[in-house]
Amino acid sequence: MGRISLGRVVSSQSALTPPERPNMNNRRLKELDLLRFLAALAVVIFHYAFRGYARGDMSVMPYPLLAEVAKYGYLGVELFFMISGFVILMTASSNNLQVFFISRVVRLCPAFWVCCTLTFLITLAFGQPRFSADLYQYLINMTFLGDLLGVPPIDGVYWSLFVEIKFYLMISILLALKKIDKIEPCLVLWLLVSATAEVLAFEKLRSILITDYAAYFIAGATFYLIWAKGMTKPRIALVAGALALATFTAITWAESIESKYATQYDPSIIGSVIIVFFMTFLLIATNKTAAIGRLNWTTLGALTYPLYLLHQMIGFIIFNMAYPAVNAHLLLWGTVALMIAASYVIHEKIETPMARLMKRSLSFSFNRLRAD
Template sequence: MIKRRLKELDLLRFLAAIAVVFFHYAFRGYAKGDMSTMPYPLLAEPAKYGYLGVELFFMISGFVILMTASSNNLRVFFISRVVRICPAFWVCCTLTYLITLAIGQPRYTADVYQYIANMTLLSDWMGVPPIDGVYWSLFAEIKFYLMISIVLGFKKIEKIETYLVIWLLVSALAEIFIWEKMRSILVTDYAAYFIAGATFYMIWAKGITKARMLLLAGALALACYTAIVWALLLESKYATEYNLLIVCSLIVLFFITFLLVATNKTAAIGALDWTALGALTYPLYLIHQMIGFMIFNIAYPAVNPHLLLWGTIALMIAASHVIHKKIETPIARFMKKLLSMSFKRVEVNKP
């Protein structure tokens, strides 16, 4: 049976991105006093939970990446990831760099070396600070891609459930016993979300089994544990208090939502076309933070904070749409064609 396109995932992407936008604009930017001069107390309390949008992104990624990898073809997987990640990142990184040079001083600075290192997507490994702090999650994604690439390289994607169980167990031990090296390599503080998303994909593609439900239960337990640890760290970082019940309830909500998606209970929502919203979320995520803060710092308090907040959000959504349609899509199309031709040429020239 041919599976329908899960358009509801596009809606979830957008909701995750907007949650992060509100976290930064209405809470994080002002909370620590080092990024934005504009407070927005009206939404600060609910907005402070918006960071969990990243966790939702990771669950979506686990689902979609395993779907992409299910062909068991490393070349197809590599091309799909490069085409998906690089064009929008290069455009948004360049835009953020240029705007930082233009209006960022004295609070924000960037130099040519930092920009070039960021453009390689290797700045995390090079010890070079990101031009925009949101890039940290992209580096976590890339580590996940590398793990899947290794599995594909050995043509072992059919064993993925076993590897997910091992990853979950190692992650739980690394988090409990603070094995820093292992935590860094295996992204153990966010592994539960990737694992859950991948497991939900298997349920969607192949059905519910006892082993998959047990894997989800373990992933949920680890997700709640790491979320509580992180929330407690954020409390001291931002001088606020998090309701741990709300944090865990939101994570449970993510799991329930994905279970409904995986068991085809959200078809009515998926029948609506959310693809345009889904398409703009990646550039929106990449450009909103630093550029938004720079706008706030220039315009506040001269401009009304309500107009400034909502106007900047509207501007970022509009800019993201233009970036996707006019720049990212043509570059991605060209890159896909170029990479496909290059791989075919290599295949032909093989002895």
């Protein structure tokens, strides 16, 4: 799900990180790394055990043992968006557009470029006739402009990156205007407009303001404010409003895809999952998860982004090549393990060195521009 940085909390004070809570704000929230991995794993299982075969156009391998549970795994993306709302506001708390821009480019680009390239090459080599890709599609995908230019993604999971980028742009506008300290009334306005656009189906507003996922970003950002500045009645009301909108949009979306997947979704299960997401963040925001955060989940969190980007198309190609010759259980879990291992290698050997180089280069370039 795109992507989401879990960098350390800035040590300098800002409008979003006041001095009255120094002990909490100096702690890296490693529990968010665990949440990111669990969200990614839920999406992987959704694709491998349900979505690929349920549509009938992606994977030839059914996995009925997990299908009824796995079909709810798409909600992992919604959890990603909540995490993003929290950590992106954390990153923006420096109130520095340059720092924010560099952090997003460094976080998004290296792993995406590597995973997109691998997916493109493997699709060309082994994906035919079910899957195809061409050079123009690949090049446009590499620029992150596919959604804007109407070019289909090489891997369907890329759609969430475009949602993330829209959220980044909103935060960038506030940073450019030096209004990040006014984020709270902006979140209230975003929630009200989103709820109106969803209920009345204002399509242009829905697209521009990503209203079908706005509730998750709003909730994550509000929980960050609670974590950084404390609980207030307006923030509680904002979280409650976000929960109501999130539940409405999640149930509405599930109803819209039932015919596509030839299944039925239980609204009570969807609502319960959303509530669990919100309760988990409430515990994090009120510092009730410190014991979990003391464990080192950093590595799991780091490989989440390449795992999300890499798993779907390549996994389906593996299934289509190997099934039914290879046992379905061995094939599914072996592919999950392969994707996790590949994601670790990509993060350690390629993404991290590229990110360091890009960060130095971008910082140097911006400093030169200021000097000139």
